[in-house]
Amino acid sequence: MADNSQRNDSVFEAAAHRARVRRNWLLSTPALIILVLAASGPLLVMLAYSFLQAGDYGGVEYRFSTEGWFQVFLARDIFDDTVSVADAHLSIFWRSARLSFLTTVTALALGFPTAYFIATRPRSSRNLWLFLVTVPFWTNLLIRTFAIMEVIKNQGIVNTLLMSAGVISEPIQMLYTDFAIMLGMTYVYLPLMILPVYASMEKLDFRLVEAGYDLYATRIKVLWRVIIPLVKPGIVAGCILVFIPSLGAYVTPRVLGGGRNLMIGNLIELQFGQGSNWPLGAALSIFLLLVVMVALLLYVRNSQKANNIVRH
Amino acid sequence: MENSLSTRRNQFSVFKQPGFTIIALACFIVLYMPIVVLVVYSFNSGTSPAKWDGFSLQWYAAAWNNSAVKTATLISIIVACQASLYATILATMAAMGTTRTRPYRGQNVIYALVNQPLMVPEIVTAVALLICFAVIKELTDYRGLAYLVLSHTAFCIPFAYLPIRARLEGMDRTLELAAADLYANSWQSFRRVTLPQLWPGILAGAMLAFVISLDDVVITEFVKAPGQDTLPTYMLGQLRRAITPEINAISTALLLISAILALFVFLLGRKHGN
Amino acid sequence: MNRFLAIASTAFFISSFGNPSLADGELNLFNWGDYTSPELIEKFENQYNVSVTITDYDSNATALAKIKAGGHGFDLVVPSANYVQIWVQEGLLLESRPDQMENFKYVKKQFSDPVWDPGRRYTAPWLWGSFGVGVDTSIYGGNINTSEIVFYPPEELSGKINVPPEMNDVIKTALLYLGGDTCTDDKEMLRKVRDMLVEAKPKWLSMDYGMTEKLGAKDVAASLYWNGAVFRAKQENPDLSYGYPQEGYLLWMDSVAVLADAKNIENAKLFQNFIMAPENAALISTFAKYANGIEGSEEFMPDNMKGALEIEAPEELAGSGQFSEACSPDITKMYTAIWTELQK
Incomplete structure (x- = not known):
């Protein structure tokens, strides 16, 4: 423009x-x-x-039905046939959104300084650092998740270290908690935060930062007023790349969360698998898609408006 | 930090932000902690991945002799290389077509389509692809890797697109305009001016795409044809039974290969830098 | 760099289309992951000069969905007993008549005319087992032949129990514990099941697979699980014991069937016959650590499997085991509602 x-x-x-x-x-x-x-x-x-009837054992029957969509929002009690809001689905959606949000915030808090660190290395070694970020992810997601489990389980490295240092006397139960899910998702999606932030940080013109200091701005002020606004596209890209896949995450909640509590991804998988209710699975996922898409489009529209105001 | 800016003012570094280096180093430690566990246990002589029984290379031998693991690893890498290559090229083009321009009609549609694979859980795309590809498979009788490559390329596109777009957005256009003033055609100005500036974004995008493709379980499980198990789907099959340290050994070997690649890219980057 | 990428990708591209095969015939087996003995396959390949390709799946639902969609290219599949009738009804299986094959004579009486495949017209036995409780006896010394351990956990085991995320198997075991049928729409009974599970869940540590490692490493002290996996775990942790709930427990059997649209029907039938020979069935068992349903195969199995309590139930408890069918869609819907409620 x-x-x-x-x-x-x-x-x-x-x-x-x-x-x-x-x-x-x-x-x-x-x-x-x-x-x-x-x-x-x-x-x-x-x-x-999502508008067809569920087949007997998975799949669909080619007869129109709104049952799938009905079940997304409302539950017919199997015991007394009363219809009420599907609170099981609601609480699963809420848990997913909350954990994904926490994951995004943590990933940003860790990823931003890391991207900054890499971007301020000498040019010749930046690619190496970048590669170091991705190398752990060349191992498969499942094996990585199992390795995290080894680290945080009761007899794992963290607990053993803390206990031998005398910080704690009993192992902290980290595995199979929401904390473990959040930690695992942060780990898994961290490069999705670091890489886009780095990509826009790398072209940051440090003369602007210097100008900030010349005007006697503090380091914090320079960070908030100069650096962050300039790398905002990267931050946004990173947040999108972390938040949305976390919402639909499947492996990490199952392995690290112990599978006791479902997230949206697991709920949808249940419908396509053991639950044999494809229309409900389809409706749940289209609903998720719509919510995310509307939020994104609103964001894009707003940011464009903001840009136009600045530019004209 | 031998950057020209910092050498000029040696007491005060413009790059420094309090605590950032510590967080970054902590971040690297956290990233590598599980990997160290993985590598250590790949040399374990016991069958249990959770108990140290002494040093041994037996799992490397076992992995080498297990043709299922070998084939799966190979297929994983083939698919990931192809998919990340195609996805990066397509994403770069799409990013060029959607940034640095006055808003035009349909731009939001492109944006939404490109990011769509991010927005639905994999199982949904997986089932949908299963149904669509089944029709094609039946009609053409072709069951090669192209289906896997195609579907991986598709869901890798947004992962490659976003870093490239982030890099492009607000990238200084003066040089390109100068090139245009010097009568460079648009390909020349892209090749000589835009691409070198865009390269870090492309590299980041390609690496993300590669990693994402290497990790995919659910879509692969539903799309794969006979004999096309990848490492993740092979492991998914094992999940219910027992995961042997063979997988640790294979993963360590892959890490070694990638470390060598990293070195290669580093040396290449150094040559470019000079 | 660009040139390197170009060359590499071309090489990959070419490599992905070549499919050299020197054997006379082909056979595509679609089976559960980590379930097919490589020795067995090698023997079959050499004996018949057929090249066998193995592809994995991880659940009955996935396998069914993939085959039902069509265009799959597989010849053989290994569905569980409760799914066989669904496959037959959907017209996905070929009536290959294993009952008329040469090696059918080795099939044990109890499996030669099963309810899920009357007369064995479609399937040849692969492996069978049970869904009981694996318990670390160094932590809990009481009676382990009961599913009460999971549904009303004793003090010692509270917070150390795992239940696998298998909706049907878990709910059915709960129904058996309460004295109900495995497929029931009796609402009073289902309400009791739901209340019992919801009440028990806080005392569970996890709802996960992977118990071979976790029971073996003492990360988990007890789990509802499959017998062969507990047998494997016991090799790591000798304190483990496998209980057959006296209130009733589920039996399962996976059987090999030829697909209706198989391309290599003759080879597929050869394979069905091949696996019913005792020495071949023993290879399957030795690899996967489950019993196989073929008379005389035990003598070819490793010593520690012969007569192992985990492989076959003791006589007094054998009667409590039962095969279950796939429940009707309406009942499955109720089970899913209970399951979602449990995991919300």
Whole structure:
């Protein structure tokens, strides 16, 4: 937008804009084709499934039914047939949202300084540090989760260290708690925070930071007023990449949380698996998709408005 | 910190933020703690992954002799390499097409589509893909790796796209405009000016995509054709029974390979830097 | 770097399309993960010059969904007893008539005409076992042949118990404990089950798989689990013992069936016959640590499995075990509601 000319009314400019839009679409089309083929397109199948009747043993019967959507919000009590708000679903949604939010905040609190640290290394060694961040993630998610379990379990490293140091006399039960889920998800999604933040931090112009100090700003002030606003796109990208996958996380809650409490991902999986209720599973996931999408679009619209106000 | 800025003012570093280095180093320790456990237990002589019984290389031998593990590892890597390569290219193009431009109609649609794979739990995409691919498989009788590569590419795109977009947003355009003034065509100016500036974003995106593809369980489980078990789906099968330290050994071997790659990229980056 | 990537990706691209096979025939087996003896496969491959490809699944539901969708390319599948009738009703299985095969004579009487496959017209036995309780006897010394251990945990075990996330198996075991049928829509009974489970859950440590390691490492002191896994865990932790709940416990059997749209039907039938031979069935058992249902296979099994309490139930408790069918959709819906309530 930097090259936006003031002569918006000129015919030439309008033609140039049209050409740019065409170019933009051309650039985006290959990605869109793949996504429509292998992600969004098939999702239409799910949308259709959410309005069909559940098959006897998984799958669907091709008869229209709103039962799936009905069950997302309302529960018919199996004992007295009364209809009430599906509080089991609500509390599962709430737990997922709360844990994902905490995960995002923790990942940001750890990831931002780490990205900053990497971005302020000499240029030649930055890629190495970046690689060091991703190396642990070259091992498989399941094996990594099991390794975390070894670290935090009652006879694990952390408890053993704390006990031999005399800090605690009894092991702290960390495994199979919400804390373990949050810790595990933070661990698993940390690179998704560090990498985007780093990507926008790396191009940060430190002359602006220097200017801040020249104006006698404190370090905290420079951080809040100069650095964070400049790397905001990266922070936002990181938060999106951490928060949304946490919402649908499946493996970590099951292994580290001990599977005693479901999260949305597990609830949906239950419907497609042992529960044999595909329409409910489909409706739950379309609902989740809608909520997240609306929130994102609102965010994008707001940030664009904010940008336009700044730029014009 | 031998950066030109800090050498100029040697008492006061503009880079310093209180506590950041400590948090970053703590972060690295936390990141590597489980990995150390993993590596140590891969040399365990006992069968239990939870009890140390002495040093042994038996699990490396076992993994090497287990053709199922070997095949699964190979397929994992093949799919991850292809998917992350394609996803990064496509995501870079899409990022070029959606940033640094006046808002245009449909931009939000592109944005929503690109990020869509993030927004639904994998099992949903998995079941949907199963149904769609089944039709194609039946019609064409083709059951190669292309299905896995295609579906991995699709869900890797947003992971590659977001860092690249973050890098592009507000990237200084002066150089590009200068290039245009010098009559460089748009490919030349992309190749010579934009790409070098964009490279860290692309690298970050590609690494994310690779890691995400390597980790995927659920979609792979539903899309895979006969003989296409990846390491994660192989482990999923073991989950109910017993996970042997073979997996630790394979993971350690993979780590070693990636460490070598890291060194390679580091040396390459150093050459570029000079 | 770019050139390196280009060369590497080209190599990968080519490698992913080649599929050289020197054998005369092929066979695609779709089986539970970590369940297929490599020795067995090697022997079959050499004997018939057929190249066998094994692919894993992790649940009956996943396997059914994948095959039902079509275009799968598999020849053989290994569904559990309670799913076999669903597969048959959906028309997914070929009537391959294992009962007329040469080695059928080795199948034990109790498995030659099972309720889930009358006359063995579709399936050949693979492995069978039970769903009971594994208990660390160094922590709890009382009677372990009861599922009370899990549903009304004794003081010593409270907070150290695991229950696997198997909706049907757990609810059915609870029903058996309360004296009900495994598939029931009796609301009074279901209410009792729900209340009992909800009350017991705070005393459970986890609802997870992976008990082979955790019972073995003493991370968990007791678990509802499958017998063969407890047998494996016992090799690590000799204090472990496996109990067969006297109130009733579930039996299961996984059987090999040929798929209706299999491409290699002859090889698939050869395989069904092959695994009913005692020495071959013993290979399966030796690998997976479960009993197989083939007469005379024990003598080919390792000594520690012969007559092991974990592999086959003692006589006085054998009668309490029962196979269960897949419950009707309406009942499954109720079970899912209870299960969601339990895990909310």
